[in-house]
Amino acid sequence: QVQLQQSGPGLVKPSQTLSLTCVISGDSVSTNSVAWNWIRQSPSRGLEWLGRTYYRSKWYNEYAVSVKSRITINPDTSKNQFSLQLNSVTPEDTAVYYCVRAKDGYCLNWGQGTLVTVSS
Amino acid sequence: QSVLTQPPSVSGAPGQRVTISCTGSSSNIGAGYDVHWYQQLPGTAPKLLIYTYNNRPSGVPDRFSGSKSGTSASLAIAGLQAEDEADYYCQSYDSSLSGWVFGGGTKLTVL
Numbered sequence: 001q002v003q004l005q006q007s008g009p010g011l012v013k014p015s016q017t018l019s020l021t022c023v024i025s026g027d028s029v030s031t032n033s034v035a036w037n038w039i040r041q042s043p044s045r046g047l048e049w050l051g052r053t054y055y056r057s058k059w060y061n062e063y064a065v066s067v068k069s070r071i072t073i074n075p076d077t078s079k080n081q082f083s084l085q086l087n088s089v090t091p092e093d094t095a096v097y098y099c100v101r102a103k104d105g106y107c108l109n110w111g112q113g114t115l116v117t118v119s120s
Numbered sequence: 121q122s123v124l125t126q127p128p129s130v131s132g133a134p135g136q137r138v139t140i141s142c143t144g145s146s147s148n149i150g151a152g153y154d155v156h157w158y159q160q161l162p163g164t165a166p167k168l169l170i171y172t173y174n175n176r177p178s179g180v181p182d183r184f185s186g187s188k189s190g191t192s193a194s195l196a197i198a199g200l201q202a203e204d205e206a207d208y209y210c211q212s213y214d215s216s217l218s219g220w221v222f223g224g225g226t227k228l229t230v231l
Contacts, residue, residue: 046222047209047211047225048222049221051219062218063219064217064219065217098165104172105153105156105172105213106154106156106211107166108168110167112165113165
Protein backbone atom coordinates (compact mmCIF):
# COMPACT_ATOMS: atom_id res chain seq x y z
CA GLN A 1 0.00 0.00 0.00
CA VAL A 2 1.44 3.34 -1.07
CA GLN A 3 1.61 6.08 1.53
CA LEU A 4 2.80 9.66 1.19
CA GLN A 5 3.97 11.57 4.27
CA GLN A 6 4.39 15.32 3.93
CA SER A 7 6.51 17.60 6.08
CA GLY A 8 7.41 21.26 6.11
CA PRO A 9 6.65 24.57 7.84
CA GLY A 10 3.10 25.80 8.14
CA LEU A 11 4.03 29.48 8.18
CA VAL A 12 6.14 31.31 5.59
CA LYS A 13 6.86 35.02 5.40
CA PRO A 14 6.01 36.99 2.26
CA SER A 15 8.81 37.04 -0.37
CA GLN A 16 10.42 33.95 1.17
CA THR A 17 10.52 30.36 -0.13
CA LEU A 18 7.95 27.70 0.66
CA SER A 19 9.57 24.25 1.00
CA LEU A 20 7.75 20.95 1.46
CA THR A 21 8.91 17.33 1.32
CA CYS A 22 6.94 14.17 0.56
CA VAL A 23 8.34 10.82 1.70
CA ILE A 24 7.14 7.81 -0.29
CA SER A 25 6.51 4.34 1.12
CA GLY A 26 5.25 1.37 -0.86
CA ASP A 27 6.62 2.60 -4.21
CA SER A 28 9.77 4.15 -5.66
CA VAL A 29 10.14 7.73 -6.83
CA SER A 30 11.92 6.22 -9.87
CA THR A 31 9.00 3.99 -10.91
CA ASN A 32 8.53 4.30 -14.66
CA SER A 33 4.75 4.29 -14.79
CA VAL A 34 3.83 6.99 -12.27
CA ALA A 35 4.32 10.72 -11.74
CA TRP A 36 4.80 12.64 -8.53
CA ASN A 37 2.78 15.80 -8.24
CA TRP A 38 2.08 18.79 -6.04
CA ILE A 39 -1.47 20.15 -5.89
CA ARG A 40 -2.80 22.91 -3.66
CA GLN A 41 -6.28 23.85 -2.52
CA SER A 42 -7.60 27.16 -1.31
CA PRO A 43 -11.09 28.67 -1.02
CA SER A 44 -10.25 31.31 -3.62
CA ARG A 45 -8.47 29.14 -6.21
CA GLY A 46 -9.96 25.70 -5.58
CA LEU A 47 -7.81 22.71 -6.52
CA GLU A 48 -4.78 23.82 -8.50
CA TRP A 49 -2.17 21.53 -10.03
CA LEU A 50 1.32 22.99 -9.55
CA GLY A 51 3.61 20.52 -11.25
CA ARG A 52 5.16 17.06 -11.38
CA THR A 53 8.34 15.10 -11.68
CA TYR A 54 8.63 11.66 -13.24
CA TYR A 55 11.20 9.16 -14.49
CA ARG A 56 11.07 7.66 -17.98
CA SER A 57 14.66 6.56 -18.54
CA LYS A 58 15.56 10.10 -17.47
CA TRP A 59 13.95 12.70 -15.20
CA TYR A 60 11.32 15.12 -16.43
CA ASN A 61 9.63 18.09 -14.77
CA GLU A 62 6.46 19.87 -15.84
CA TYR A 63 5.06 22.98 -14.16
CA ALA A 64 1.81 24.93 -14.28
CA VAL A 65 2.11 28.18 -16.23
CA SER A 66 0.73 30.10 -13.24
CA VAL A 67 3.79 29.28 -11.10
CA LYS A 68 6.38 28.25 -13.68
CA SER A 69 8.80 31.09 -12.89
CA ARG A 70 8.78 30.36 -9.15
CA ILE A 71 8.57 26.58 -8.72
CA THR A 72 11.00 23.69 -8.49
CA ILE A 73 10.08 20.05 -7.89
CA ASN A 74 12.98 17.70 -7.23
CA PRO A 75 13.16 13.94 -6.76
CA ASP A 76 15.56 12.49 -4.21
CA THR A 77 16.24 8.86 -5.03
CA SER A 78 18.51 8.31 -2.02
CA LYS A 79 15.66 9.12 0.37
CA ASN A 80 12.77 8.01 -1.87
CA GLN A 81 11.06 11.36 -1.65
CA PHE A 82 10.33 14.46 -3.68
CA SER A 83 10.14 18.10 -2.76
CA LEU A 84 8.44 21.37 -3.63
CA GLN A 85 10.04 24.79 -3.56
CA LEU A 86 7.95 27.85 -4.34
CA ASN A 87 9.84 31.14 -4.35
CA SER A 88 8.74 34.70 -3.67
CA VAL A 89 5.51 33.72 -1.98
CA THR A 90 2.64 36.13 -1.33
CA PRO A 91 -0.53 35.75 0.75
CA GLU A 92 -2.17 34.40 -2.44
CA ASP A 93 -0.04 31.26 -2.00
CA THR A 94 -1.77 30.44 1.28
CA ALA A 95 -3.35 27.02 0.76
CA VAL A 96 -3.39 23.37 1.74
CA TYR A 97 -0.62 21.69 -0.24
CA TYR A 98 -0.84 18.01 -1.21
CA CYS A 99 1.73 15.67 -2.65
CA VAL A 100 0.11 13.21 -5.04
CA ARG A 101 1.07 9.98 -6.81
CA ALA A 102 -0.56 9.77 -10.22
CA LYS A 103 -0.83 7.23 -13.01
CA ASP A 104 -2.22 7.75 -16.52
CA GLY A 105 -3.30 11.28 -15.63
CA TYR A 106 -5.32 10.58 -12.49
CA CYS A 107 -4.46 10.95 -8.80
CA LEU A 108 -4.18 7.62 -7.04
CA ASN A 109 -2.67 8.52 -3.69
CA TRP A 110 -2.65 11.79 -1.73
CA GLY A 111 -0.54 12.97 1.15
CA GLN A 112 -2.26 14.18 4.31
CA GLY A 113 -2.06 17.82 3.25
CA THR A 114 -0.12 20.71 4.79
CA LEU A 115 -1.73 24.06 5.49
CA VAL A 116 0.80 26.72 4.55
CA THR A 117 0.01 30.27 5.58
CA VAL A 118 1.93 33.15 4.05
CA SER A 119 2.02 35.95 6.58
CA SER A 120 4.48 38.24 8.29
CA GLN B 121 -12.57 30.92 -11.94
CA SER B 122 -11.97 27.24 -12.68
CA VAL B 123 -11.33 26.00 -16.22
CA LEU B 124 -13.91 23.24 -15.74
CA THR B 125 -17.33 24.42 -14.59
CA GLN B 126 -19.38 22.54 -12.02
CA PRO B 127 -22.58 23.54 -10.21
CA PRO B 128 -21.74 24.81 -6.72
CA SER B 129 -24.28 22.53 -5.08
CA VAL B 130 -26.73 19.69 -5.67
CA SER B 131 -29.03 17.87 -3.29
CA GLY B 132 -31.20 14.80 -3.14
CA ALA B 133 -33.10 12.60 -0.75
CA PRO B 134 -31.81 9.20 0.34
CA GLY B 135 -32.38 6.61 -2.38
CA GLN B 136 -32.63 9.20 -5.15
CA ARG B 137 -30.28 9.67 -8.11
CA VAL B 138 -28.34 12.88 -8.68
CA THR B 139 -25.98 14.01 -11.41
CA ILE B 140 -23.12 16.48 -11.29
CA SER B 141 -22.03 18.13 -14.52
CA CYS B 142 -18.53 19.22 -15.52
CA THR B 143 -18.36 21.56 -18.51
CA GLY B 144 -15.11 22.19 -20.31
CA SER B 145 -14.01 23.33 -23.74
CA SER B 146 -12.27 22.27 -26.93
CA SER B 147 -8.87 22.39 -25.25
CA ASN B 148 -9.70 19.88 -22.53
CA ILE B 149 -12.74 17.56 -22.42
CA GLY B 150 -13.75 18.43 -25.99
CA ALA B 151 -10.27 17.53 -27.22
CA GLY B 152 -10.76 13.99 -25.96
CA TYR B 153 -8.72 14.14 -22.78
CA ASP B 154 -9.77 11.81 -20.00
CA VAL B 155 -12.04 13.01 -17.19
CA HIS B 156 -11.63 11.84 -13.61
CA TRP B 157 -13.75 12.42 -10.52
CA TYR B 158 -12.82 12.79 -6.85
CA GLN B 159 -14.77 12.79 -3.60
CA GLN B 160 -13.60 14.95 -0.71
CA LEU B 161 -14.99 14.49 2.78
CA PRO B 162 -14.57 17.38 5.24
CA GLY B 163 -11.03 17.73 6.54
CA THR B 164 -9.59 15.03 4.30
CA ALA B 165 -7.72 14.82 1.01
CA PRO B 166 -9.67 14.12 -2.17
CA LYS B 167 -10.15 10.45 -3.02
CA LEU B 168 -10.29 8.99 -6.54
CA LEU B 169 -13.87 8.03 -7.36
CA ILE B 170 -14.02 7.53 -11.15
CA TYR B 171 -11.11 7.46 -13.59
CA THR B 172 -11.06 7.68 -17.36
CA TYR B 173 -14.77 8.44 -17.76
CA ASN B 174 -16.35 5.42 -16.08
CA ASN B 175 -13.87 3.20 -14.27
CA ARG B 176 -14.09 2.69 -10.52
CA PRO B 177 -11.13 1.95 -8.26
CA SER B 178 -11.47 -1.07 -6.01
CA GLY B 179 -13.85 -0.34 -3.15
CA VAL B 180 -15.94 2.32 -4.89
CA PRO B 181 -19.59 1.18 -5.12
CA ASP B 182 -21.18 0.77 -8.53
CA ARG B 183 -23.74 3.40 -7.48
CA PHE B 184 -21.17 5.86 -8.85
CA SER B 185 -20.81 6.19 -12.61
CA GLY B 186 -19.33 8.60 -15.11
CA SER B 187 -20.13 9.64 -18.64
CA LYS B 188 -18.94 12.11 -21.23
CA SER B 189 -20.45 13.90 -24.21
CA GLY B 190 -18.79 16.57 -26.30
CA THR B 191 -17.19 19.17 -24.05
CA SER B 192 -18.92 17.95 -20.88
CA ALA B 193 -18.80 15.06 -18.46
CA SER B 194 -21.15 13.93 -15.71
CA LEU B 195 -20.98 12.01 -12.47
CA ALA B 196 -24.11 10.12 -11.48
CA ILE B 197 -24.80 8.85 -7.99
CA ALA B 198 -27.67 6.39 -7.64
CA GLY B 199 -29.35 5.26 -4.44
CA LEU B 200 -28.11 8.27 -2.44
CA GLN B 201 -26.84 7.54 1.03
CA ALA B 202 -26.04 9.89 3.90
CA GLU B 203 -22.34 8.97 3.62
CA ASP B 204 -22.27 10.39 0.07
CA GLU B 205 -22.52 13.92 1.46
CA ALA B 206 -19.21 15.46 0.34
CA ASP B 207 -17.57 17.73 -2.22
CA TYR B 208 -17.03 16.31 -5.71
CA TYR B 209 -14.44 17.49 -8.24
CA CYS B 210 -13.78 16.71 -11.90
CA GLN B 211 -10.30 16.80 -13.43
CA SER B 212 -8.90 16.70 -16.95
CA TYR B 213 -5.92 17.86 -18.98
CA ASP B 214 -5.86 21.15 -20.87
CA SER B 215 -3.69 21.50 -23.96
CA SER B 216 -3.70 25.31 -23.88
CA LEU B 217 -2.38 25.33 -20.33
CA SER B 218 -0.26 22.17 -20.79
CA GLY B 219 -1.39 20.83 -17.45
CA TRP B 220 -4.15 19.40 -15.34
CA VAL B 221 -7.27 21.41 -14.63
CA PHE B 222 -9.97 20.91 -12.03
CA GLY B 223 -13.59 21.88 -11.64
CA GLY B 224 -14.55 24.28 -8.87
CA GLY B 225 -16.24 21.51 -6.92
CA THR B 226 -19.85 20.59 -6.16
CA LYS B 227 -21.18 20.19 -2.64
CA LEU B 228 -23.65 17.31 -2.41
CA THR B 229 -26.22 17.52 0.36
CA VAL B 230 -28.29 14.46 1.24
CA LEU B 231 -31.59 15.78 2.53
